[in-house]
Amino acid sequence: MTQTSNAEAAAWTVLDAASRRAGLDPSGAELMRLGENALFRLPGGIVARVSRPGQLAAAKREVAVARWLGANHVPAVQTWPDIDQPIEVDDRAITWWQELPPHRPGTALTVATALRRLHDLPPPTDFDIGRLDPFVRLAERIDRATTLTEADRAWMRTHLAELKTRYAALPEGLPQTVVHGDAWIGNVVSTNDGKVVLLDLERCSIGPPEWDLTSTAVKAFTLAGITSKDYDIFVRTYGHDVTSWAGFETLRDTREFRMTCMAAQVAAENPARLDEVLLRLACLRGEHGSRPWIWTAVP
Template identity: 60%
Template sequence: MSEAAETDWLTIVRSAGAAVGLDVDQAEPIQVSENAIYWLPGCVVARVSRPGQLSTARREVNVARWLEASGVPAVQVVPDVDQPVDIDGRAVTFWRELPPHHRGTPTQVAAVLKQLHRLPLPTDFDLGEVAPFVRLEERIEAALASSDKNRRWLRAHLAELQQRWEKLPEGLPWCVIHGDAWVGNVAAMDDGLVVLLDLERTSIGPPEWDLVHTAIKHSSFDWITAEQYVEFCDVYGHDVTEWAGFELLRDIREFRMTTMAMQAASTRPALREQAQHRLACIRGEHGSRPWVGWEALE
């Protein structure tokens, strides 16, 4: 049984909520995996991190408060709460519950990224630089359902990508980036308000790192139409596919998506076929892009 499955998430949430004076008696799980999200009375959502993520959670809280003060629509922390709360090595943070919403469209993603990328850098805390290869080594080692041969190839390909990153061509000026700017991390409310979610990867880096998410949905997977991608570029004002560094960022993104599936397949056999398909694609075994058969992980 995995560490996550053995974790008493409810006890952690109740301990953290009690420490900061929040009502936790009726806490209910929303999502539980390697971390956990719980609903609390009073339109509060509690998030429990993986072990050892206290500094990351503290930075995410700082980012949320800074974005709120800067006027960029993003998920907001519960005010007047000293957080994150450390419970046995897991960071617990508390957020305002969003009203009914759905995933944003590519043009909505473009609009909020354009606003984010124009912000001056924060002066009262350190965002740090983008980390394109964070957790990839751990994902490869955790891909236990895959063969040793496949894991050796993944390690070699990771080393190649890291070398290419050191020679990243010059592009748009580095700025504040979201770090994981796909449509699932942009929530659209019924009244038209669009907010950024999941601020864990917010950092300083090339804005193209955010833009490539949407670009590959068209060029690599055909998940959005050419017309949708043109609209995305028109709203943002830039087409990342015309940049000399596009192929590198594309390859890193596809690699991250592949290793995520391979790690997940180790504990969820239903995902093994999808993981192997992704691996075959990035190894060049299914021809040129766009590839068919890439499916969202449920």
Template identity: 55%
Template sequence: MSQTDTVEQASLNALRSTCRQAGIDARDAEPIRFSENAIYRLPYGVVARVSRVGQLPAAAKEVQVARWLEGAGVPAVRTLPDVEQPVEAEGRAVTFWRELPPHRPGTAADVAALLRKLHGLPPPEHFTLPALDPFVRLTDRIDQARMYTAEERQWLRERLADLERGYAALPSGLPACVVHGDAWIGNVLVTEDGRAVLADFERSAFGPPEWDLVSMAVKYATLGGISKEDYAAFIEVYGYDVMTWEGYQVLRDIRELRLVTMAAQVGMEDDGVRGEAAVRLAAIRGESGPRPWHWKAVSR
């Protein structure tokens, strides 16, 4: 059995175990996507998210944020009601959600509109969001990235240390608020009737709103994943261009480092992704010319 098969089987075993605990039908579970989490479609309009090992606190926060947004009237994916969650099995946290009707990824303008709503909310009253940690899991990802040489991993550690110092010295910007944490077009879903909803609250926190805005700037300027016109629409709807802020480069570089280490993490489980992990590392080391770099997606 390959490493990829082993990882996917472990996720499926955890799903089946937690479904038994919660009384949810897991027959004919259909995999949707494997990336940071494993996503499955279950019968009766249920979607399950299976975390990696050790992510119970993040999964619990995700459920809290989704239920808080529902109460605040912000369009977002909804948890399955009447189920105590997350449910844990084999060190993995599983959460259960209502399946959306047919949908597509959002546009840059859709992301901007939902971020304006989210950033305008007062913090939740019944639970406390953690302070934003843009470096979460990066040390572990670098240490485990054995497709890189020892020299390359050491370079990544030094890069991480430089960016941690830069983040600690960020200039003042917009007022701190609730942030999504991973705000890009893949985490905004638009149903056939035109309703846009937020998804994926694993990295939600309290911190600088620029962290959310930089995601779309990176999508445009680093990855070439949206057009100049799309990014202009994002700025117009939100009302601010983070690329004009003095702290932009630091947050951009942190986002890029996260994208490199994500590819490395998936590459340790899927040999087919290792080439992309190498391409990304070369780019941030200055070996691939100017941005945009047009990196490929790494989810399975």
């Protein structure tokens, strides 16, 4: 059995145990996606999310954030009612969500609209939403990137330390707000009834709004995934261009490194993706010329 199928089998086992503890029947469930989290569709419009080990605190925060956003009339993925969640099984956190109605992927416009709405909200007062950690889990991902050479992992550890030093010295920017934490176009969708809905709330926290804005700038200028016209629409809709800020390059480099560490984690479970990790590392080291770079998405 491959590492990927091992991970899938473990997620199914956890789903079964957690569902029964929650009073739900997992019969007929289907795997929707196996990535950072495992997503399953259960009959009746329920989506179960099984985390990686050690993510109980993040899952608790995600549930609290979803309920807070709902109370503030901000369209976001909503928890399944009448379940005391998350439930922990084998060090994994399981949460249940209402399946979204028909929807389509986000655009620069919809991301800007959603972020403007989120950043304008006063922080919650009934729970601790926490502080943004742009480097969360990166050291662990490097340690587990066993398909890489030790020399590559040593370079990644050094680069991580350099990024942390640069982040600690960021210049003053916009006032700190509630940020999404992973605000790329895959985490914002438009439903057929016209709502712009936020997904994947596990990294919501207090932090510099520039962190959220940088994701779209990276999409435009690192990956050429959207046009400069799209980026101009994003800037006009939100009302600020993060690329003009003196701290932008630090956040850009950190976001690019997060994407590389995520790919390294995937390659540890699916060695067929190793070439993508090596490409990204080469780009970060300056061996593939200037941006934009052609990176292939990993699950």
